[in-house]
Amino acid sequence: MKTFFTALLLCMSLGCLGQNIQLKGTIKNEDKQAIEFANIVLQTRDSNMVTGASSDAKGHFELVNISAGTYRLVISSVGYQTQEIWLADLNQSRNLGEIYLAEEAFALDNVTVTASAQRSEIDRKIVYPSERQQKASANGVDLLQQLMLPRLQVDPVNNTIQIPGDGEVQLRINGVKVTNQEIRALRPDEIVRVEYHDNPGLRYGNAEIVINYIVRRPETGGNFGVDIMQSPHVAWGNYQASMKINHKKSEFSANYWGGPRDFYGAYRDNQEDFNLGNGTELHRYEKGVPSHWKLMQQWLNVAYNLQDNNKYQFNVSLNYSGNNVPIKRFKGQLINRADETDYVDMLDETNSNYHRPSLDVYYQRNLKKDQVLIFDVVGTYNKEFSDRLYQESRENDMLTDIRNKVYGKKYSIIGEGIYEKKLANGNRWGAGLRHTHSFSNNDYINGHTYRTEMQQGSTYLYGEFRGKAKKLDYMLGIGGTRSFYRQEGSVDLYQYYTFNPRLTLKYTFNDRAYLRLRSSISNEMPSLGNLSAIDQVIDSLQIQRGNPNLESYLYYRTSLDGEWSKGIFHTYFSMSYNYKPNAIMDEKYVEGNKIIQTWDNQKNWQSLTPMIQLRVSPVANMLQFSVSGGLNHYISNGNTYKHRYSNWWMDASLSANWKNFSFMYQIMTNQNRLVGETVSGDENAQVLMLNYKWKDLRVGAGVINPFTNDYKTISENWNQYASSRKSNHLQESAHMAFITLSYNFSFGRHYKSGSKKVSNQDSDSGIMQTGK
Numbered sequence: 001m002k003t004f005f006t007a008l009l010l011c012m013s014l015g016c017l018g019q020n021i022q023l024k025g026t027i028k029n030e031d032k033q034a035i036e037f038a039n040i041v042l043q044t045r046d047s048n049m050v051t052g053a054s055s056d057a058k059g060h061f062e063l064v065n066i067s068a069g070t071y072r073l074v075i076s077s078v079g080y081q082t083q084e085i086w087l088a089d090l091n092q093s094r095n096l097g098e099i100y101l102a103e104e105a106f107a108l109d110n111v112t113v114t115a116s117a118q119r120s121e122i123d124r125k126i127v128y129p130s131e132r133q134q135k136a137s138a139n140g141v142d143l144l145q146q147l148m149l150p151r152l153q154v155d156p157v158n159n160t161i162q163i164p165g166d167g168e169v170q171l172r173i174n175g176v177k178v179t180n181q182e183i184r185a186l187r188p189d190e191i192v193r194v195e196y197h198d199n200p201g202l203r204y205g206n207a208e209i210v211i212n213y214i215v216r217r218p219e220t221g222g223n224f225g226v227d228i229m230q231s232p233h234v235a236w237g238n239y240q241a242s243m244k245i246n247h248k249k250s251e252f253s254a255n256y257w258g259g260p261r262d263f264y265g266a267y268r269d270n271q272e273d274f275n276l277g278n279g280t281e282l283h284r285y286e287k288g289v290p291s292h293w294k295l296m297q298q299w300l301n302v303a304y305n306l307q308d309n310n311k312y313q314f315n316v317s318l319n320y321s322g323n324n325v326p327i328k329r330f331k332g333q334l335i336n337r338a339d340e341t342d343y344v345d346m347l348d349e350t351n352s353n354y355h356r357p358s359l360d361v362y363y364q365r366n367l368k369k370d371q372v373l374i375f376d377v378v379g380t381y382n383k384e385f386s387d388r389l390y391q392e393s394r395e396n397d398m399l400t401d402i403r404n405k406v407y408g409k410k411y412s413i414i415g416e417g418i419y420e421k422k423l424a425n426g427n428r429w430g431a432g433l434r435h436t437h438s439f440s441n442n443d444y445i446n447g448h449t450y451r452t453e454m455q456q457g458s459t460y461l462y463g464e465f466r467g468k469a470k471k472l473d474y475m476l477g478i479g480g481t482r483s484f485y486r487q488e489g490s491v492d493l494y495q496y497y498t499f500n501p502r503l504t505l506k507y508t509f510n511d512r513a514y515l516r517l518r519s520s521i522s523n524e525m526p527s528l529g530n531l532s533a534i535d536q537v538i539d540s541l542q543i544q545r546g547n548p549n550l551e552s553y554l555y556y557r558t559s560l561d562g563e564w565s566k567g568i569f570h571t572y573f574s575m576s577y578n579y580k581p582n583a584i585m586d587e588k589y590v591e592g593n594k595i596i597q598t599w600d601n602q603k604n605w606q607s608l609t610p611m612i613q614l615r616v617s618p619v620a621n622m623l624q625f626s627v628s629g630g631l632n633h634y635i636s637n638g639n640t641y642k643h644r645y646s647n648w649w650m651d652a653s654l655s656a657n658w659k660n661f662s663f664m665y666q667i668m669t670n671q672n673r674l675v676g677e678t679v680s681g682d683e684n685a686q687v688l689m690l691n692y693k694w695k696d697l698r699v700g701a702g703v704i705n706p707f708t709n710d711y712k713t714i715s716e717n718w719n720q721y722a723s724s725r726k727s728n729h730l731q732e733s734a735h736m737a738f739i740t741l742s743y744n745f746s747f748g749r750h751y752k753s754g755s756k757k758v759s760n761q762d763s764d765s766g767i768m769q770t771g772k
Contacts, residue, residue, distance in 0.1 A: 021066040023087075025096035027059045027075060031426025031468065034059030035101060036511045038077040045070050057510055066090070077101060120514060120563070123199040123466075123475065123504070124210075125149070129191060132622065136655075136662035138691070138698045138742035139227060140186035140213055145664065146655055148615050148626040149196050150563070150572035151209065153651055153668060157229070157687050157704060157738070159184060159238065164611055164630060164649065164671055167208025170200070173215060176315065176362070181257035181299045183213065184227060185242035187744050190215045198561075199504050199518055202462040202477040203418060203432050206522050206555070218246045223746035231738045235262035251305040259297040265731025266293040268330050271337075272724045274541055277590045282541070286346060288332035290731060295325040315362040324353040334392065344399060347391045354384040370422035382410040392540055400540040405445040410528070412438035431463040444534050452532045453488035458525065462500070471509070477502035481523045483552050485531060496552045498523045515562040522557070526550035526584055530599045538597070542722065545598045553582040553601065570615040580605040585676030587638055588719040595722040605675065606635040627652045634674035643718055645674035647681070664689045672714075680715040684708070691740065700740040709734050 027038040038055040042063055050071065055061045073085040073096075080101035087094075120126075127147055129137075137143040144161065145154040151163045159180045161169050171178050173186070197210035204210050222245040230237040242255040267288030274282040300320040307313035329349045336342035358380040365373045385407055392400035413436075420430035437457040444450045462479030479502075484495035502520040509515070532546035561574035583605040588597050611630025617623070629650040636643045649671045656663040665688050672681030686707060691700030705711055711733035717724045 020064075020093070021068065021090065022062060022064050022093040023066060023073070023096065024060070024062040024094075026098050027055045027061065027077070028098055028100055029080065029426075030100060030102055032098075032100075033426070033468075034511075035077050035080070038075055038080075038101070041074045041076075042066065043072045043074060045072065075099060075101065120508070120511075121473075123201065124195050124197040127194045127196060129188070129194065132657055134188040134191070135660075135693060136657040136691075137188040138693070138740075138744075139188065140183040140191060141180065143186075143188050143191060144183075144194065144211070145653070146624075146657075147194060148624055148653060148655070149194075150198070150613050151574070151611070151628070152196075152211075155666070155668070155685075155687065156664070156689070157702065161211070163209055164609065164628075164632065168206055170204060170207040170210045172210060172212040175212060176317075179299060179301075179321070181240065182255060182301060184240055184257070185225065185255045186213060186215060187223060187225065187746065192216055199475070199506075199516070201430075201475070202464050202479050202500070202502055203416075203430070203434075206524075218244075218746070219248065220246055221747035222246050223744060225742070225744035227740075227742045229738055229740045231736055234732045234736050235260065236732065236736065236738070249306055249308060251303075253301070253303045253305075255299075255301045257297075257299045261293070261295050261297075263293045263730060263732050265290045266328075266330070266729070267291055267332065268726060268728045269332075270724060270726040272722065274595065274722050275720065276593060276595075277721065280593075283337040285335045285337050286332050287335060288330060288729070291329040291331045293325075293328045293730075295323060295328070297323045311366055313362075313364040315360070317360040317362075318357070319360065320355070320357045322353070322355045326351055328352070344392045344394045347389065347393075349390075350386065350388045352384075352386040354382065356380065356382050372418075372420045374416075374418040374420075376414075376416045378414045380410075380412045380414075382408070382412075384408040384410075390537075390539055402537045402539070403446065404536050405443075407443040407445075408440065409442070410438060410440040412436065425468065427465070427467045429463070429465040432461075434460045438528070440528050442532065444532075444536065446537060450534055452534060454485065454528050454531060456483075456485040456525070456528055456531075458483040458523075460500075464502075471507055473504075473506040473508070475502070475504040477520075483523060483525050485526070485528070487531065487533065487548050494551070496523075498552070498554060512566060513562070513564045515560070517558075517560050519558045520556075522555045523552060524555050524580070524584070525552045526599075530584065541593075542595045542597060543591075545596050547599050550584055550599060551582065551601050553580060553584065555580050568617050570617075572613045572615075573611070575610045576608070578605075578607045578609075585636065585638060586678055586717075587640065587676065588717075588722050589640075590721050597722075600639065602636075602638040602676065604635075604637050606637075607673075608633045622657050624655045625653070632671060632673060636674050636676055638676060641677055641718075641720070643674060643677060645672070645679055647672045660693050662691045662693070670714075677718045678715065679718070681713070683711060683713045685711075689740075696744045696746075698740070698742040702738055702740070704736040704738070705734050 023042070027035045029035055034057065036055055036057050036059065039052065040055065040061045040063065041052040042050045044050060051063050051066065053061045053063055068091040071087045071090055073087055074082060076082040083099060083101055085096065127149065129143055129147065133143060133146040137146055141154065141156050141159060141161070144152065145156050153162050161171065161180065163169055171180065171183050173182060192214045195212040195214060197212065200207050200210040222243065224243045227240040238259050240257045244251060244253045267290050268286065269288050270286035272284050301317065303315065303317040305313070305315045327349065332346050333343045334346050358378060360376070360378045362376045367373060386405065388404045390400065390402040391398065414434070416432060416434040418430065418432040420428065422428050435457070439455045442452045459482045460479060462477060464475065464477040466475045479500035481498045481500055482495065484493060486493045500521055500523060504516065504518045506514055506516040530546055531548050531550055533548045534546050536544045538544055556579040557576070559574055559576040563572050565571070581604045582601040584599050585602045585605060586597065587600050587602070588595055609630060609632050611628060613626065613628040615624065615626040627650070632647040632649065634645045649669045651668045654665045667686045669684050670681050672679050686705050687702060688706050689700060689702035691698055710729060712727045712729045714727045
């Protein structure tokens with residue numbers, strides 16, 4: 001009996017000791033940064049769960065009260081490869097130390113994200129859409145609106161993605177630079193994550209924001225989709241069709257988008273004041289009447305992609321974009337404000353179109369030791385035509401009859417090579433060389449025929465290093481640019497050399513707050529259209545003239561921004577200062593009895609743009625509200641003028657998802673900007689949408705500007721010789737209802753895909769535009 005009790009006590013003691021076994025460790029990524037909210041699951045050898053935990057803000061985890069035995073420890077986190085550790089005959093507590101998770105480009109193939117997850121790096125924010133957000137979206141633009149990322153202003157109706165101010169937003173799919181239409185063709189369930197680069201590197205040029213959609217693609221099969229948006233009472237619509245076919249390492253894709261518009265309520269009002277400097281003054285008012293404006297926008301893309309994820313990627317893309325405007329008519333009366341019985345009838349009518357095919361050939365080679373080589377060549381042909389008729393008449397007498405025709409052709413080629421290497425401790429460095437060369441041949445016909453033949457080019461060499469010192473991330477880039485242009489008939493070759501450094505410092509307090517300072521110097525070149533030594537008559541008093549003596553100038557940018565989040569609240573702020581010495585801006589002067597409109601290198605242009613955003617998610621991914629506001633303050637110092645202008649703005653967005661229904665309301669106030677002597681911008685806009693999604697089909701309805709009776713955009717010019725205040729109206733854009741239908745059908749299975757990392761394009765027509 002004594003032996004029995006001794007054995008029983010010994011077993012109980014061992015049992016108690018077994019229950020006290022602990023496991024702990026620290027989860028980090030390859031850059032040795034802590035991963036918060038990683039899932040740690042302890043399983044038996046037959047995969048039954050024993051216990052689990054999540055890592056804290058420092059990546060630490062601890063599992064307690066474990067019995068002795070053999071286990072499998074599974075560590076997973078959104079965006080990283082799952083790590084499994086085999087624990088054979090575990091009979092005492094262990095500290096596993098630092099456990100590193102490798103980043104997975106397509107880690108969500110078999111994972112359902114129930115709540116939108118994010119993580120921040122020095123140059124980007126990586127966002128993983130939730131299942132509910134994907135279900136509520138019909139395409140990539142809708143999903144971006146659901147994510148409510150800082151600074152972004154997403155308009156899913158007009159298919160635009162922009163930011164406050166004049167910054168460029170680049171869109172990419174797996175690293176490939178794409179258009180809004182290609183984003184609209186994306187299936188939400190194929191989007192693994194969205195990389196929001198708010199501090200893009202030197203190879204992205206002057207882009208302020210880069211949004212890169214990382215998508216998966218099927219190994220076999222493919223998909224087909226249509227997306228239709230149509231107003232039942234206005235000739236306005238958006239039509240899109242897309243398809244992809246996959247076979248092993250190959251993918252064939254085709255996308256088409258068409259946007260017809262036919263308005264009969266377009267008109268403008270324009271108040272003008274002229275002072276010819278010799279005592280002659282004229283103060284007149286253009287009173288417009290509703291007129292006809294018709295256009296058809298089209299875009300087509302056909303592509304072939306061949307890739308082996310671990311070795312190479314080869315991509316050939318043929319693109320076409322075009323816009324045909326058979327008629328854009330403004331009619332009205334020009335009334336002398338000093339004597340309203342003194343007026344003339346006015347007609348300003350334009351017929352224009354452009355066609356822009358391009359071919360993009362891309363090759364990426366993955367080398368050993370985390371090295372990558374990228375080569376990209378793009379050839380573009382721009383063909384543009386414009387025919388403008390301007391008339392002023394009184395009764396049957398023709399007082400002014402102006403006809404300007406422009407035939408423009410431009411050929412360009414862009415070549416780029418990039419080398420990148422990942423170093424130890426998460427450091428990286430890279431270098432690249434990009435050359436752009438273009439030729440333009442333009443015929444200007446206005447009673448006489450004038451031809452301009454011009455060429456323009458630039459060569460850009462850069463290097464960039466990214467590193468980390470504890471909580472401080474830094475990025476240093478150094479680049480140099482040689483730019484040149486020449487107009488045929490001139491023996492002079494204008495060329496400039498500029499130095500383009502970039503510095504970023506980011507201090508991360510924790511996973512919920514950071515502060516970042518950014519500064520850069522980039523190069524701005526004059527457009528070929530502004531360089532053209534051509535006169536074009538605008539009306540009876542004004543002439544537009546190009547300036548072949550324009551010079552390149554530098555663009556200095558500095559910003560301080562930061563984020564803070566806690567619970568359902570997320571805030572973002574930024575303060576930016578931009579400076580352009582010798583900026584190319586407009587000016588006007590008197591020549592005889594005419595006002596000459598032209599461009600010149602002015603003294604400087606400056607802007608100060610503070611903004612703040614608050615996002616609240618009281619019910620995660622079911623109800624979200626975002627409001628942004630700020631100030632745009634501009635200083636424009638010309639050679640003969642000084643102007644200042646301030647514009648307060650506010651945007652708000654509400655998104656609600658319930659079962660298969662989704663609701664969205666947006667309001668965007670105007671964000672005007674001053675450049676030179678011209679203030680321009682957009683008018684207040686509102687969008688209201690309700691959608692229902694069932695499997696691969698989504699139907700919905702909405703209203704544009706439901707609470708306004710008139711849609712207009714206003715622009716002003718403050719020149720001392722010829723000032724104006726113009727408002728363009730579009731009656732159909734007020735209370736415009738529309739219906740939507742989206743259907744996507746897919747077949748095939750998924751696999752991990754590589755990413756094309758760069759793409760270039762040339763969308764500058766190369767001709768000088770004219771008109772009021």
